[in-house]
Amino acid sequence: MSFIKKFPQISLDNFFNQFSTGIGSSVVVTPNRRLAIVLRREFNNHQIIKGHAAWHSIDILPIAAFIERVYEEMLYSEQADTLPVVLSNAEEQALWEHVISDSDQSPILFSIPEAAKLARKAWQIIQEWQLTSKLRNLPLNEDCKVFSSWSKNYRRLTERENQIDKARICDLIIKLWKHARAQKPDQLICYGFKTFTPQQEIFLNSLSEHGCKLMTAYSQPKVLSQFGRVQRVGCTDSHDEIQRSAVWAREQIEANNKARIGVVVPDLSKYRSEIIRTFSSIMEPDVHQGLPGSKHHVYPFNVSLGMSLASYPIVSTAFLVLELAGEDIEFEFLSVILRSPFLAGGESEMESRAVLDEQLRKRMEPRITLEELFVFLQRTQNSKNCPLLMHQLTSLEDFRKENFSVRQAPSVLARVILEALQIFNFPGERTLDSSEYQTLNKWKEVVAEFSVLDRVIPRIGYMEGIRCLHRIAVEKIFQPETPDVPIQILDIYETIGMEFDHLWVMGLSDTKWPLSSSTNPFLPIELQRSTKLPRASASEAFDLSRRFINDWSCSSGEVIFSFPIHDDEKKDDRILSPSSLIVEFPQNELNLPIYMSHRDLIYQAGQIEYIEDNKAPELDQLAWHGGASVIKDQAACPFRAFALHRLGARGLNAPHTGLNAIEHGKLVHRVLEKVWRELKTKNELDAISDDDLKLILSNLATEAIEGIQAVRPLKFSKRFRNIENQRLVRLVSDWLFEEKKRSDFSVIAIEDKRIIVLGGLSLTIRLDRVDMLNDKRIIIIDYKAGKRESSVQAMRGERPDEPQLPLYLIASQPDATAIVFAQVKIGKMKFKALARDSDLLPSVKADPEWKQLITSWQTDLTCIAESFSKGDAKVNPKKFPDTCPKCDLKSFCRISERIDSSYVELENRK
8 A cells, every 4th residue: 555545535626615714734745846836726716706806815836845844843842052053055964065175085176166066966865765775785886885875974063063954853852742842733734746755754754653643635627638639740840849838838828728738848948048048939929019118918828847047147247246256257258248237337438348248358358357457447438438337347346355355254245246236336337136136145045144154164265255156046946936827838757747628748769868977976876776766667667657657648628749850959860769668659740820920910011012222322532532442342242241331230350369470470561661661672672691590580570469459458478478579480481481482572562552543442452572674573462471372363253352462463553464363381381372473473474464354454453442342242242151251241241041042043053
């Protein structure tokens, strides 16, 4: 005879009726909090149906909460002074971490907090399943021996400090029933339990022996498996399952808005975000609901599993500020701080802080400290543009010096944390909505929970304390309260005792269901299996999975078991089968309605007018000024040129460590510029000694590096500067050796800046160098020091990829005899040129079409300039998709959406 069947049974309706008439003090306990909430709601509905205008509230709570309440009442008895203090979850975790840190195994552990979590769980299993005596008689492996040592130290510490964890409260209460006063209910009703742990059984028996009447409650019997409909449905993949379940749920709620609908997701935490996104779009297709400042409607669904408190934006912002106060943080996190609405100035200084963010991306490294940010603000105009931010950082710097240097008690550090956030007027200027307000209150509870760690952590450093507080927030699963809604999206364990009118259970493929076995590494596997812990073995996991299927089949008038046909994770062609536990149910195809998206609704409601919007207003003659890059961008894609040079639409830079390719190139250009300003001719290059040249190059490289540092305050160590200096000296020396192979020449222009007029545009162009040979022939040179090799073919064609040298030639030096890419790369030094004559440069052959090239450049480049001037803004990349990968404008031109249109077909015909 099972433990549950030992006690009298009563239907819920009868109990609700008896409670209304008064039957003494009664308490109803459930396996979990969600079922307690649902049962309380059903009781209130029952009273309303009975016509009652007012009634006494019913005492319904999870059994774990009931046990804790009993112990709290004992703390008011005569023995209160001798009773141990109950540790909070955070205190338990901290104490286990302390025990493990002091053990011999701590140096080899990858993560002490994770080991502490497993140890806590093993300790709870031992208490709940009464395994202490059994463990003494079993051989232990190395992991179990280590845990045994930890647990002895843990028990010793708690007993010395007169402390107790929640897992042992139940056993202590049983011992204290005879001595400590505790208010016992006249009647305890258990609802929704399939089994009890041995510890719970002993507790309930003891409660019964001390005069409390125990009963089990059940819902009115419903032969749902006979009259209800149970079917299985195959879906393409998990995404399709979520989509179809959302459409199905909406269909049910539209047919009966009072129906109770359940959607069960075995791996709910994994799919939570996608489920919320999909159900939101199906239930409320108006995307305006997601815009800031809009009034949010209450969705008709609720996802039972909350998120980690630390993942909520308001709490995440608090942690980022606290981390910035203590150590360097990633720039992307600083960007979040600057743009956060939960800090003072987030609204009033929004534009100024956005500009600051863009400037910092250009000049800072991927990690940044409070001091570096403070110095940057002082050196720029941002201290005036963001006065509130400047005041906050100044106050935080002073506050940090006074409060962060010494180790403090957690209670003192909690006050320091709140005061540090107050400097930023956390949580900001605007009024919080309901969810944000609830999250803020939960954050305050977590800080309060951290403050009582004094009992297990006497002193703690600032960053160590922040990390400890963050772990508490990560483990705190939280979800803001919402009104009662008809659609409940649940994890499998939250369905215990629940009933629905319609139920959909997804993810029941043969690879995911039955559940796999799961054991704790700190307890002997043989013991876990012999004790029949849930999922301790494959057979136990199978039995548990089968009980779930049976319970779901009888808990609703309509049940749908779905499974994915394809695994969206593995991306292979394998066909999945339904779980063996659902193959007995008939497989049907669902005829679901089609709900249009917000875009489709707008499209259907409007009168579509097709406008070829690819031409911008023409520019006034010579009123627009730009560089050669406008010709390069117009040749690559007219829309890119329009967006970049007329709209100023540019992507944000990503901070980088050290020097990037562009900065490396600038250094090479500066050293070469300065060395040729000094040498001027090849004769001078030939005449100078190697040692003198090396000294000159070293000095010039040092000046170039210092110039980069002045613009961008990089963390250059002396060693880094020396390495970069040596690299530049070697690179430029190798290139000058290549220059020595040439015939005599003079450098007649360096970094030559000129303004040219082309196709109605006034363009400013700058060339690296112009050489003149002894016979007066002109060569135009552009240095290429990047990793990617440049080809002279990039200067050919109607839409050249590299138009700068041809531009300079036709506008300023029409008599030039060669345009040259000087490839300055270690091991690949060479001249790449289009030349009129074959004796101009080493290994460069004459181009027989030189004159035709000049003519075509004059025509083609003029056409490109005129195209930009006349407003041509077609989305027309020169060579799709090769032209587009590094473009920042793909979300602007919508090139991805054009791929499937006639656009591609037209391009392919060209």
